[in-house]
Amino acid sequence: MYNNSIMCGRYGFSVKSAKEVYKRFEIVNELSDLHTRFNIAPGQMNPVITSHSPNQIQYMFWGLIPHFAADENYKYTTINAKAETVDTLRSFREPLRYKRCLIPATGFYEPDKKFNPTVWHYFQLKSQALFAFAGIYDIWEDKKTGKKIYSYAIITTNPNAVVKNVHDRMPVILHKDDEADWLNPDTVEPEHLLPLLKPYPADEMEEWQVSNAAKNPRNEGPELIKPQEEDLKLL
Numbered sequence: 001m002y003n004n005s006i007m008c009g010r011y012g013f014s015v016k017s018a019k020e021v022y023k024r025f026e027i028v029n030e031l032s033d034l035h036t037r038f039n040i041a042p043g044q045m046n047p048v049i050t051s052h053s054p055n056q057i058q059y060m061f062w063g064l065i066p067h068f069a070a071d072e073n074y075k076y077t078t079i080n081a082k083a084e085t086v087d088t089l090r091s092f093r094e095p096l097r098y099k100r101c102l103i104p105a106t107g108f109y110e111p112d113k114k115f116n117p118t119v120w121h122y123f124q125l126k127s128q129a130l131f132a133f134a135g136i137y138d139i140w141e142d143k144k145t146g147k148k149i150y151s152y153a154i155i156t157t158n159p160n161a162v163v164k165n166v167h168d169r170m171p172v173i174l175h176k177d178d179e180a181d182w183l184n185p186d187t188v189e190p191e192h193l194l195p196l197l198k199p200y201p202a203d204e205m206e207e208w209q210v211s212n213a214a215k216n217p218r219n220e221g222p223e224l225i226k227p228q229e230e231d232l233k234l235l
Contacts, residue, residue, distance in 0.1 A: 009079050010214050011108040011154075011171070012122070012225060013037040013047070015130060021104055024130050025049055025179075027057045038224045040105075041217035042079045048152055049102040050137060054183040060101075064153035065140040066091045072140060072149055081136055083157040083172060083197035087190035092153075095136035097188040101152055102132035102179055107225065109214050110167035120214055121166045122225045123207045125173075132179055134172040134197060160202035173200040 015021055018034040031047060034057075040046055045059040063077045068090075078091070086092045107124035125131060137152040156169045163170040174182055178196050187193060208227040213219045 009042050010217075011040050011105045011133075012124075013040055013104060014106045014222075014225075020130065021047070021057070025057065025102065025104065025132070026055055028055045029057060031057055031059065037220065038222055039214050039217060039220050044217075047104055048135065048137065048150075049104070049132070049183070051098075051100045051183045051185045054180075054185075057104075058150070060137060061149055061151040062153075063151055064091065064095075064136070064138055065149055065151045067094075067138050067140055069140055072142070072147075077151075078153055080156050080169075080171075081153045082169075083155055083194065086136065086155055086197070087194060091138075092136060095138050096190060096193060098185075099137045099139075100182055100193075101135040101137045102174070102183065103135045103152065103154060104130060104132055106130055108171055109210070110163060110170070112166045117212065120210050120212050121207050122210045123163060123170075123205060126204055126206050131173050131176075134174050134182055155197055157197055157199055160199040160205065162202045162205045162207055163199075166207070170199060172197045175200075 014036050018030065021027065021034065034047060042063050044062055046062055047057050048060040049057050063079055065072060065077055081092045086096050107122055109120050109122055111118040111120050134155045135152045136155065137150060140149045155172045157172050159167060159170040174196060181187065182196055210225055211228055214224045
């Protein structure tokens, strides 16, 4: 069961080609079937770049399974980690120090719960550029079979002025110049990492209302992020 109370749990990864990703993050390997996604959801395998191999990209499961979990269906599996407690909670404090990652994305969804049913909005950079969420990951291993599951969570923080009109949290979008610091394996002190986990500047972001189709993880396609012109007063 996933904890969706912190962030809506959907994001987009819209790229022209895999080469765009490799160039942007200086990746030296290639992934099979790396392509545009408009509705990435928890429980799926998605591209991640880790501090262990900062020039490599790999697929990981979205929904952190701590290494100490009794089984792979660990009931506290979570998709998010709050910046305010990522250095203290048992599931997150070791990954913060030793297992940090970048999650490539081009936008994310948040639900406006002032309306019933909720109204969904899509957020992206005004430049429409590919960016990276700050994340942590862990490796769970089945002691009987040796099976390993690599899984990650996205770190969230307080919303900026664009997001706060819709939601009280937002994912941490790292500035490009901060990505190398986040992935630096030699940096393990929380006091050097936590300052990176801040809201992205509001004047560099934009948002609009979209349909609720992204609620269903089976839906996919560019129509999911198409602006909707519905009158909210009718909802």
